[in-house]
Amino acid sequence: MQIVPDSDHVPGSKPLISVKDVCLSYGNFRALTDISVDFYAGELVGLVGDNGAGKTTLIRILSGIIPPDSGEVYFDGRRITRFYPKLAIALGVESIQQAIGLCDNLSVARNYFLGREPVRQFFGIRILDKKSMRDASAKVIRDFGLRDSIDVEDDISLLSGGEKQTFKIARAVSFRNRVIIMDEPTNHLSVRERGRVNELAVQLKQQGLLVIYITHDIFQIHRIADRIVILENGRKVADVSKIAMSAEGLEEIIRQGGRSPTSGPAES
Amino acid sequence: MHRFLRRPDVGILIGCICIFILFSLWNPGQWFNWYTFISISRYTAILGLLAIGQTFVILVREIDLSVGSVYGAVGVAFIGLEQQLSVPLSFLLAMIFAIMVGLLNATIVIGGRLPSMIVTLGGLFFYRGLIYVSTHGAVRGPPQAARQDWFAQLIGGHWFRVENGFLWMLLLAGICGAILYQTPFGNHLFASGGDPASAESQGIPVNRVRTWAFILCSVFAGLSAVVTLTKDPQTNVSLGTGFELESIAAVVIGGTLLAGGRGTVLGTVLGSFFFTAVRSEMIAFGAPPSWYTSFVGIALLLVVTVNTLLSKRLRSN
Numbered sequence: 001m002q003i004v005p006d007s008d009h010v011p012g013s014k015p016l017i018s019v020k021d022v023c024l025s026y027g028n029f030r031a032l033t034d035i036s037v038d039f040y041a042g043e044l045v046g047l048v049g050d051n052g053a054g055k056t057t058l059i060r061i062l063s064g065i066i067p068p069d070s071g072e073v074y075f076d077g078r079r080i081t082r083f084y085p086k087l088a089i090a091l092g093v094e095s096i097q098q099a100i101g102l103c104d105n106l107s108v109a110r111n112y113f114l115g116r117e118p119v120r121q122f123f124g125i126r127i128l129d130k131k132s133m134r135d136a137s138a139k140v141i142r143d144f145g146l147r148d149s150i151d152v153e154d155d156i157s158l159l160s161g162g163e164k165q166t167f168k169i170a171r172a173v174s175f176r177n178r179v180i181i182m183d184e185p186t187n188h189l190s191v192r193e194r195g196r197v198n199e200l201a202v203q204l205k206q207q208g209l210l211v212i213y214i215t216h217d218i219f220q221i222h223r224i225a226d227r228i229v230i231l232e233n234g235r236k237v238a239d240v241s242k243i244a245m246s247a248e249g250l251e252e253i254i255r256q257g258g259r260s261p262t263s264g265p266a267e268s
Numbered sequence: 269m270h271r272f273l274r275r276p277d278v279g280i281l282i283g284c285i286c287i288f289i290l291f292s293l294w295n296p297g298q299w300f301n302w303y304t305f306i307s308i309s310r311y312t313a314i315l316g317l318l319a320i321g322q323t324f325v326i327l328v329r330e331i332d333l334s335v336g337s338v339y340g341a342v343g344v345a346f347i348g349l350e351q352q353l354s355v356p357l358s359f360l361l362a363m364i365f366a367i368m369v370g371l372l373n374a375t376i377v378i379g380g381r382l383p384s385m386i387v388t389l390g391g392l393f394f395y396r397g398l399i400y401v402s403t404h405g406a407v408r409g410p411p412q413a414a415r416q417d418w419f420a421q422l423i424g425g426h427w428f429r430v431e432n433g434f435l436w437m438l439l440l441a442g443i444c445g446a447i448l449y450q451t452p453f454g455n456h457l458f459a460s461g462g463d464p465a466s467a468e469s470q471g472i473p474v475n476r477v478r479t480w481a482f483i484l485c486s487v488f489a490g491l492s493a494v495v496t497l498t499k500d501p502q503t504n505v506s507l508g509t510g511f512e513l514e515s516i517a518a519v520v521i522g523g524t525l526l527a528g529g530r531g532t533v534l535g536t537v538l539g540s541f542f543f544t545a546v547r548s549e550m551i552a553f554g555a556p557p558s559w560y561t562s563f564v565g566i567a568l569l570l571v572v573t574v575n576t577l578l579s580k581r582l583r584s585n
Contacts, residue, residue, distance in 0.1 A: 063469075089471040100469050105462030105529035110455055115470035117452040127450045 022071030046221035049231035064088035092178035162193025222247035276523030277535030321488025329528030334391030339508035343493030370486030424498025462529025
């Protein structure tokens with residue numbers, strides 16, 4: 001059975017993102033079936049599920065990369081009818097993924113402003129404002145505690161995996177985003193780097209952002225999330241606030257392949 | 269200093285300095301000669317313009333094999349139009365033709381999700397065939413009157429004994445360098461070539477950037493043809509054959525990575541100069557011209573190997 005979220009999850013507030021009855025297929029493969037889920041500002045939501053559960057597909061819709069076959073998506077109460085990455089970026093939805101987001105062939109400063117380059121007029125021609133690019137990216141490196149030895153003119157490829165993740169989060173935050181989607185942000189990171197990234201995720205939430213955190217690791221997400229949504233075979237099988245269920249209980253749901261645990265459904 | 273050595277065009281810079289010193293010691297009478305300079309600068313301009321356009325395409329991780337035929341087709345269009353219309357107008361129409369060719373290449377590559385190597389290989393044959401069909405195999409150069417036209421002189425004339433074509437190439441190289449390093453478009457171009465998925469995720473219109481690269485490439489091929497024809501009236505249907513590979517060789521020897529995302533316009537111009545200067549010296553020494561082709565191959569392998577080793581060493585430091 002499906003566990004339905006309470007409609008008044010955060011009393012008196014409207015969801016920032018509302019997904020209603022969304023379906024999506026890749027050819028014959030049904031990636032998402034009747035997904036309905038609400039996300040609120042100032043919330044850290046864990047999106048959990050096995051490989052092929054539909055987590056990434058859902059995120060691709062929210063990032064404007066692919067449109068759903070059917071169903072509705074609302075952002076801040078407004079129905080989204082066309083899906084393209086630029087719109088998601090304009091609305092302030094930024095997704096942070098392990099493998100993409102930074103161009104290794106560009107400097108730290110150029111990566112920081114990728115797609116949002118500051119310009120100044122030079123005889124009516126828009127040219128890069130390199131000074132403000134350097135200054136702003138140097139500031140963000142200091143603010144987020146990256147190594148002092150990093151120069152903003154260095155190639156971004158000199159950064160370690162954890163530093164790159166931190167840098168992406170820093171970039172997402174400093175451009176006044178409203179939604180940060182983290183797609184398995186701590187894969188391949190050392191224990192300390194992982195702690196740092198999770199700390200940042202909590203800080204973002206406390207600043208009023210909506211953080212959607214995708215992971216396999218139910219125990220890790222249970223520590224930091226406010227609410228956990230579990231997908232299984234393209235369906236939502238659980239949507240519970242963390243106080244309502246232990247990490248073990250959630251793990252049991254995943255292990256049972258979405259069938260509700262014998263202890264009965266837990267309502268949020 | 270370290271950052272300077274990491275520039276992709278360091279290899280070709282050193283190569284050019286080496287051949288300059290070598291030729292000045294070996295054969296100073298021939299090397300420090302105004303006619304040598306004129307002939308090298310003319311061919312550097314022609315190859316350089318083609319290669320600058322190719323640089324844009326290679327930077328976005330594509331390749332344009334059609335430039336040699338496009339060079340020929342735009343040239344033939346320019347001559348044909350000039351028989352009916354004024355020189356500036358035929359130049360304008362020839363450039364519009366070049367823009368359409370670039371747009372078509374990009375549309376097929378992007379729309380059809382096809383490798384640019386295949387699409388532009390088709391272009392190589394198609395535009396060459398178009399030249400044969402439209403001219404019935406006979407191309408006359410532009411008549412004397414047309415070459416005396418003010419506009420033709422502007423492109424193909426002299427300025428203080430230096431050929432205008434060479435000066436145009438230098439000016440355009442400067443502008444392209446500025447576009448690549450000083451504008452948001454340049455940043456988008458490097459990003460689209462270095463990591464298209466990441467560029468896309470940050471809202472960069474990667475396909476639009478690719479389209480511009482193909483258009484610029486065809487336009488530069490057309491400009492190169494006009495520079496050639498306003499100076500040198502001798503031409504035939506094989507105009508530009510082999511230029512696609514020579515332009516790619518000049519770009520690659522100039523340090524631009526075929527994998528995209530890294531390269532400089534300066535390197536491309538130096539690469540064009542390098543090949544041209546060596547060819548000129550080989551001819552001066554009486555070596556059979558066919559040796560030049562083998563030399564291009566050897567030089568290419570040598571420089572790319574050195575570049576790769578150098579960048580590996582710098583990265584490991």
